[in-house]
Amino acid sequence: MENKTQEEASTIKVSSLTCIDLANPNFQQSAVSLKQSKKFFALPLEEKMKVLRNENHRGYSPVLDQILDPENQVDGDYKESFFIGIEVVLPGWRATMEKYHQEALRVCKAIARLLALALDLDTNYFDKPEMLGNPIAVMRLLRYEGMSDPLKGIFGCGAHSDYGMLTLLATDSVTGLQICKDKDVKPRKWEYVPSIKGAYIVNLGDLLERWSNGIFKSTLHRVLGNGQDRYSIPFFIEPSHDCLVECLPTCQSENNLPKYPAIKCSTFLTQRYQQSHVNLSIYKQP
Numbered sequence: 001m002e003n004k005t006q007e008e009a010s011t012i013k014v015s016s017l018t019c020i021d022l023a024n025p026n027f028q029q030s031a032v033s034l035k036q037s038k039k040f041f042a043l044p045l046e047e048k049m050k051v052l053r054n055e056n057h058r059g060y061s062p063v064l065d066q067i068l069d070p071e072n073q074v075d076g077d078y079k080e081s082f083f084i085g086i087e088v089v090l091p092g093w094r095a096t097m098e099k100y101h102q103e104a105l106r107v108c109k110a111i112a113r114l115l116a117l118a119l120d121l122d123t124n125y126f127d128k129p130e131m132l133g134n135p136i137a138v139m140r141l142l143r144y145e146g147m148s149d150p151l152k153g154i155f156g157c158g159a160h161s162d163y164g165m166l167t168l169l170a171t172d173s174v175t176g177l178q179i180c181k182d183k184d185v186k187p188r189k190w191e192y193v194p195s196i197k198g199a200y201i202v203n204l205g206d207l208l209e210r211w212s213n214g215i216f217k218s219t220l221h222r223v224l225g226n227g228q229d230r231y232s233i234p235f236f237i238e239p240s241h242d243c244l245v246e247c248l249p250t251c252q253s254e255n256n257l258p259k260y261p262a263i264k265c266s267t268f269l270t271q272r273y274q275q276s277h278v279n280l281s282i283y284k285q286p
Ligand SMILES: O=C(O)CCC(=O)C(=O)O
Pocket: 140, 142, 157, 162, 169, 171, 177, 221, 223, 231, 232, 233, 234
């Protein structure tokens, strides 16, 4: 992947990358992490609530805690999640998660170099200290349950695009993820993304769409439950908290002015996280 030529990278630009699979170079690592994740979610709810998410959105988030598409959902998402960042006392947990985090970060930085090439930027453009030199790199464990019914507004996870730059997604073999390749066309056409053993799925986020002035479109996606439990691990990568995300130099011209105002990365992300989660106070004992 790091050896992509300029020509190959430009082909990606023309086709406006939305969602790609990569041969997962460290398949074992995501499989081990998915196994550990299952062990965590198998704990009694009362144990999981002891590591309830904090104000920084690190920790456990119960079923229905998040609602990603309120216009089309009657309840919240039928999933529970754990944002890595607070300690969990399970044997081998920390070492497994740290190893996977390192690997996922390496892969994301390699993809970012490819994106830089596609945008006619220096290969290492996104490696600057204020960008992926000091990234926000967050790993989330997910478990979905139940049977979705789009006509009734019941979803494993409602339609959304991820907030940041890129998401590297490892899933088990249970299908459920759908993408909409052209989010401007109505009615929306949803397609299942096959779960390929040993492959990551890559979704592009809203910050990248803003940064690239819409050359890259963020991937609209949702998850339908099929009655089986489904586990996945998204790894979200964004530039540093203080990075000012403003139209990249190669993505604007006299005839193509910046479409989005500049925004600080942390401001954008905080707004989006708060909008989609219930207020933490509902979990406090009266
Ligand atoms: O579980 C999946 O396949 C998708 C997860 C997702 O879209 C998210 O966490 O943002």
